[in-house]
Amino acid sequence: VQAQEDNEPYIIATDTTFAPFEYQDENGDFVGIDMDLLEAIAEDQGFEYEIRPLGFNAALQAVESGQVDGMIAGMGITEERQESFDFSDPYYEAGVQFAVLEDSEIESLEDLEGQNVAVKTGTTGMAAAESVADEFGFTISTFEDSVNMYEDLQAGNSVAVIEDYPVMAYAAQTGGIPLRFIGEQMEITDYGFAVQTGENPELIEMFNAGLANVRESGEFAEIVNTHLGDAD
Ligand code: GLN
Incomplete structure (x- = not known):
């Protein structure tokens, strides 16, 4: 896709429901x-874009x-994805x-023996679950969206989720899903904006320049605060 050459907006894929990072409001x-x-980075750098909420795995493939x-x-910026x-x-x-x-x-995690765990396809959560499934003796069901994963948990088909x-x-704090964490955090990664290897290098450059600017102006901290302020 050679978006900006024809003054077309960049098409940016995202997940369907991954609050507080992306989700649909009442409207x-x-x-x-x-x-x-x-939005803040595009405004700072002066580019146009359109959002496509495809779901995480579909976004990777797109x-x-x-x-x-x-x-x-x-x-997450992982070594495997960097290929x-x-x-x-x-x-x-x-x-x-x-x-x-x-x-x-x-x-x-020991109590997961003989039980089923719900994961979202293509995520680091899925990779983490797969890496310990044999050790703890649980099976895995995969879902395209977080919503379906939590439905499976609440329906009792799975006893745990990972994301x-x-x-x-x-x-847990805002969505009314009564969750309790078990085990330790795994697969700690940095989040990054991504393009296909070698494509749209100017978009990565603009994202980085804009990110530095909205960090420095305090706008980024404000954005995080707005969405996580009382749920962190
Ligand atoms: N951070 C996780 C990953 O990189 C999950 C992302 C998501 O589900 N939208 O795989």
């Missing part, structure tokens, strides 16, 4: 830290196949953790 608008950050110009989706993506400078750090329903009898700590902490 159906996409809001959250990632959405506000991209960038890799050149169907979209980039993605911002609370995406197919170019990343911006990091803008946030998070790990993943297992969680169960508040009233669950599960107290530790990014700040997202589950936010869900």
